[in-house]
Amino acid sequence: MALLQNAGVLLEKELRAELRSRELVTTTVVFILMVVVLFSFTFDPTSVESRRFGPGMLWLAFLFAASLMLQPCFLREQVNDTLSALRLSVGDPFAILLAKVCANTLFLLLTELLLLPIFAVLYNVAIRDILPSLALVFFAGSVGVCVTGTAISAISAQARMRELLLPLLLLPLLTPVLIASTEATAALLAEDHVLRWDWLGFLLAFDVIFLTALWLFGEYLLEE
Amino acid sequence: MKNLGSVFAAYLLGWGIFFVYFVSVGRRMASLRDDVERLKKLVGRDK
């Protein structure tokens, strides 16, 4: 329980910092929007085509956006040298990671929420009826992205060429998430709007596996 | 014996990769050995 309490306090801190500047969410939204528009030049963005390519494009944009959004996650702590202070004041280092995972997931979900109507309008896909199922898929996928992403961000922050290294380490790890969320989203956007429980279950399994791995090995990433 | 050429190419390339890797480890090792010698001399001289 102390873990959750600590994580809650730290999460509040992260959210307050973001609320003050709103830098992260704003830039990420603009970035994804740009990717979506640029992508539309590479294929015919009519309704049928966009049903085929839309989900993959959207998730690819989310993945790239996440690999940018996660950059400052640990870098900020390093620049201000606050990580050691955090580690001293918080008993379980996993609380620090958990707070960051939650904060990043919330930021990513927020950007997705902001972009979904725009995407629906631009590509003429009806999403009103499938919103709950879509939210479920987006949630499971985003948690997977942010759990691994936070761990990789902690690793890359301590290396040279960190801006390049983060996507390089993260994107191959996220192959399963990309496939599963794209397939699940595509099935929802298809004519008969099916919720693919198998893919959703796969995403949740991914989340659980890597959350466990982060719980077991995450503390080593924060060592001085 | 159709496609025998492909089989030969595959084996040649496959073994080639192992051989090139082996040589590259050897070369890296040689350059490190030089480093060790040089550093040892440096340490010995200062004593």
Next chain:
Amino acid sequence: MKKSVIAALAVMVLLGGAAYASFFVAPTERTMGTVQRIFYLHMPSAITAFAAFLVCFVANLLYVLKREQSWDWLGVSAAEVGLAFVSVVLVTGPIWAKPVWGIWWTWDARLTSTFVLWLLYVAYLLLRSMIEDPERRALLSAVFGIFAFLDVPLVYMSIRWWRTQHPQPVIFGGPGSGLAPAMWRVDLLSWVALMSLMALLVRYRYELEALRGKVDALRLVVSEREPREAEAQ
């Protein structure tokens, strides 16, 4: 003669024997013909690569738990050698595919997941080259190695589900597939040969890493004794 020379010679004899067996002993496959003989290099290399990555994973785990340099050395050695074996798989695959399927590459489950596997371990090695401090490098790369290895079955499963419409595995799945006993024997011999090659290469690469540790230690001594000279280097 030195022990390492004898070991190297033994591995070479084994490899030669395996090649001889796959060219002359194994029966010619009925539908694919001669080109199927690539199989005796392709498939055992893949299994050997997985074995190497398993070694890497275990070494990573042990490093995290015990913090002994030697586990880090074993980890990087196994990863690099495993990568060499995956490269062989990726090179021999298209050479086999071209005459059989008419194309060099198909996005089938095993090919694609092997490619992702290759990328994951290239990333592991790149990460190592980007961290100066040996202890930090060992720890961070060990954790990444654990994550990467956990990811491998997930990658494979997701790609397999994604590409179910594609040809099923020829060797393991379905009735009517499978190898003749003589083929299995050749395959086993080839696998033994490649596994011993893997062990030899890992050992060799381990020596290199140990030497690097020695150089790092010497550098430290030199820089402590005479800071100016170390800077000049």
